[in-house]
Amino acid sequence: MDKLPPKPLIDRKVCPIVETALADTRVVLVAGPRQAGKTTLARQFAGPDRTYFTLDDAGTLDAAKTDPVGFIRGINRAVIDEVQRAPELILAIKESVDRNDTPGRFLLTGSANLATVPAIADSLAGRMAVVSLLPFAQAEIRSTPGRLLDRLFAGEEPVADGNAVFGSDLLNIVVRGGYPEVLRRTTPARRVAWLEDYVALILDRDVRDIANIDQLDRLPRLLDVLAEHAGQLVNHSSFGAALGLSSVTAQKYLAILERLFLVKTLPPWSNNRLSRLIKTPKLHFLDSGLLAALREDEVDALRDNRTRFGALLESFVFSEFLKLASWSERRLTFSHYRTKDKDEVDLVIEDRRGRIVGVEIKASATVRADDFRGLRQLQATVGDRFIRGLVLHDHDRVTPFGEKLQAAPLSVLWTM
Incomplete structure (x- = not known):
């Protein structure tokens, strides 16, 4: 029987x-x-002169934890996958690269945000570059710029071209998300089943790698609670x-979920x-x-409930912008603008x-013009520093609403 040809790899824009x-x-x-595709990306840089190790392998993990200095000693260049499973290696890597400061010695991948751990961030300060890799962006899936x-x-x-995506097509994109394994599954039920298993694995195993918490059984329920509050202001109480x-405790647990790249808190924009x-x-x-999947939202129900779809859409757009920023040469920061009068801008x-x-x-x-109220306030506050104000919405064309203010299709996120 003939073998099926392998599926072509989707090019990751952070590869360069x-x-x-x-x-x-x-x-x-x-x-x-x-x-999210870290292993697939990292393997592209492995070879005879850069050995590949994964700490998801029990034997490799045991060796790394038992004798981290011995594990690193003698390695000239290596890819080490899922390094958060043996944080003991970080100090050994620091000592190794201080003795031999040749560039490109270690390519690490981590499913927990090690850069937020002070001891690790401090020990590798000036020695480590951090590259973010989230699930597929629409621009990667569609091979657009x-x-x-x-x-x-x-x-x-x-600019809106003839490839704008809106209506039911947009709904389907948002509900599907960007995990490679989800995109391979052809039915909603199969996608949801994979995502449920995925969350269970992370909350059962990966949490133990980065934190000691007393009430591990509360985390799945907390994640469900957070899902119902997506797009809202954080309220730990x-x-x-x-x-x-x-x-x-809720604040501590939320921070753990953030370190595992499940959720992200968007800070408020500040101005004196x-x-x-x-x-x-x-x-x-x-x-x-x-x-x-956590909210049990399905396309048919969301089609009739635009308010519920709005919270989902906001996280989708925020994530797409983070992905665009990850391969931009510009150093960008993200925040949200909201006044006590509830005028707001979702993303600054x-x-x-x-x-x-x-x-x-x-x-x-x-x-409507009123949808630009928060953007106009922001524009008036920052003056010449205001480059552009956009209302991204479920449509196929660009509509001007004033100087530097436009309504535009959500699909400009990947068509431009």
Whole structure:
């Protein structure tokens, strides 16, 4: 029987970023959630002169934990997959690259955000570059440029081509998300089954690798509670009360879920000139497919419930922008703008020069002038630093709403 030809690999847009970092930095960490494609990417850099190790292998893990210095000694160049499983290796790697500072010696992958652990961040400061790898972006799936952020900060206006995606097609994209294994499955039931197993594995095994917590059984329920609050302001007291946990414990558990790349808190934008700004972060999930599975949201139901779809869509758009930023050469920060009068901008994207692009996200096809109220306030506050204000919505064309203000199709996220 003839073998089926292998499916072509989808090119990851951070691949050149990793290649460049290996050419001038001793240690490169590719960080992102499990099953986002880190191993596939890392293996492309393995070979006779760069040995591949995975700490998901029990024997390799035992050797790394038992004698980390001995494990690293004698290694010239290596790929070490899932390094968060043996954090003991980090100090041994530091000592090794201090003795031999040749660039590209270690390519690490981690399914927990090691860069947020002070001891690790401090020990490899100046020696390590961190590259983010999230599940597939739509620009990767469709092999489109994915240069929206660069083009907006270059002063370009949004452009809709004939390939805009909206209506039911957009719904399907958002509910599916970007995990490679999910995209291989052809039915919603099979996708949801994989995502449920995926969450169970992470909460049962990966949490133990990075934290000692007393009430591990509360985490699945906490994740469900957080899913219902996606797109809303973080409220640790409310999250904890739903599970009989203190606010402090809920905050600690949320931080663990964030380190595992399941959720992301979006900080508030701050400005000394505005005293009425809300200073509370917003909660998002890093994959809209996973969020939809946790919320038991299905396409048919969402078609009739645009409010519920809106929360899902906001996490989807936020995640797409993070992916676009991961391969942009610009250093960008993300925040949200909200006043005590509830005027808001869902995403404030700022470059190192303090220039700002504001994005409001709407699940509806219709956009009104009032939808730009928060963007206009932001524009008035920052003046010439305001580059562009967009309302991204479920439509197929660009509509001007004032100087530097446009409504645009959500699909500009991957068509530009």
